[in-house]
Amino acid sequence: MKNTLASVDLDRTMIYSRAALGFPVDDSVTCVEMYDGGPLSYMTIDAASRLDKLCSVAVVVPTTTRTIEQFQRIALPGAPWRYAITSNGGNILVDGEPDPQWRANFHEVGLDRIRAELDARAVGEWVLKRRTADDLFCYLVVEPAQVPDGFLTEWSQWCVARGWNVSQQGRKIYTMPDMVSKSKAVAEVVKRCVDEGALSARPLTLAAGDGALDADMLIAADRAIRPAHGELEALNFQYRGLTVTATSGGRAGEEILAWLGEQVEGRVEP
Template identity: 50%
Template sequence: MSVLVASDLDRTLIYSAAALGLDMPDAEAPRLLCVEVYQGRPLSYLTETAAGLLAELVRTSVFVPTTTRTVEQYRRIRLPGPASRFAICANGGQLLVDGEPDPGWHARVRATLADACAPLEEVRAHLRATADPAWLLKERSAEELFAYLVVRRELLPESYVKELSQWAEPRGWTVSLQGRKIYAVPEPLTKSAAVAEVKSRTGVDEVLAAGDSLLDADLLLAADRAWRPGHGELAAAGWTAPHLTVVEEKGVAAGEIIVRALGERSSVSWARARSQAIRALSRGRG
């Protein structure tokens, strides 16, 4: 049995310094590996143990990093192990094959969005009109597919995200708050659709998935087995599903547990497939 592992990155596998959640004594903190540098400064980490487990996971599965990051932002990350043949960026809007965007997939996504939801510029105009300079740091679009705000989280009114969601929903958009970013994303722009495309191209038998935010919910629902950490939007909402494993730990410790669980499941499936192939070969020789 071949396995596809589609995992969110930020706050699922990799963590900024602010998101590490190292609440133990300093002398007991895990050793960390930096996997992203931005403007000459270290930005994202995982534990060294998780790094070793991830390198093995890449060997025993079709590992597909699956992120809301733009292609440019994703390319800053240097994960352990061999480079993945496939990666999903822009919440499913970009499918990378051997490191390069697939233009055919991107064109299909844009055609779908054009028929299904309000245009990006309408949403950006609303964001600019409603965001308060007292807490707004940046307003940006990503790959000309969706928009996001970078905010001062401590000053953000509790009602803003709810009111934005109520405005966006009838226009075919969804809203997600992740750390300091508020995302406005077209509802048809999903990670699960891009994963289904990779599954079709690779012919895998099983899909495993992991994620922490509302933008990961469709990905987790579409998988055969899924994991989420004890932090993030899904944890705050108490989100669950029959095939979902909830990891109680938070921060980078949760990331290590998730990659271990993904690796154990993938290794079992890989070993089973190898054994079946050997038995089939033996029968053929007999």
């Protein structure tokens, strides 16, 4: 039985694109995702080793806004996963398969209305793609420098009044129902792990993430860390007890996994 659970965001927290790494791809990194026949995402070899070790002493739960299909492209050390969280908390994967009982909580999110309004507002060459994720939420892929002034503020205000929220992470602008969140899914996974005997009755919960959609997960954890880059860094997101890395890019991924390992060390059962 383990006594610590770590919920860890993926993109720009634990894995990095070539552009996000912050240094050239070399023999210090390993590819963890292929797409269209080419490498897409990387971890440093040091980070991969630390993740593998972390999985031996803690329950590690990959926790991502990616869709199920996008998540399944990634080959992380420590797999296979008993639990993983995708779709920003809208899906819990159990042994790789989506749990229909959890997904049933989100059948009536009102996505069609939101998508129609977004289509009417988001018009112009700055919009590169429109995507719907697992019939739960939608997002735009944009040219960040060309997003019209005031669009994010006005769209966010309209959505907040209807129980939705808006977040921009790099080239993507997410529109998400408030009822779908990483923290709620993590709480459910913690409960299940305790019930199954995989976790002690009062486990330590750790979390790591870089984006605004990770904020609720970080706050809900007993201890949390974020990298010194990304949306939360731009927002200067801070609260008592939150650790911020000294490094950014792929080196921050190493630092995050080192920190998670250090938190677990004092909790390992003799």
